[in-house]
Amino acid sequence: MYCSNCGEKVQEGAAFCAHCGNSLKKESNVNSTNNAPVMVPSVPGHGTATASMVLGILAIIAGVITESVNKIV
Numbered sequence: 001m002y003c004s005n006c007g008e009k010v011q012e013g014a015a016f017c018a019h020c021g022n023s024l025k026k027e028s029n030v031n032s033t034n035n036a037p038v039m040v041p042s043v044p045g046h047g048t049a050t051a052s053m054v055l056g057i058l059a060i061i062a063g064v065i066t067e068s069v070n071k072i073v
């Protein structure tokens, strides 16, 4: 068999590649933990409030920048 990571030939049934140390065991429990989607729980209204807050901060920053540019010019 060949390593899926580096492509080197490795011993049949080896748990790890002797060349790069890549894990060769295809166990489902490894995939189940990796495939678990890290989803932020969506709370109705929370996203909108955060978006408006970010827009407000951006507006403040833009206003400060515009103000400072006007002072310079």
Ligand SMILES: [Zn+2]
Binding pocket: 003, 004, 005, 006, 007, 008, 017, 018, 019, 020, 021, 022
């Ligand atoms: Zn390898």
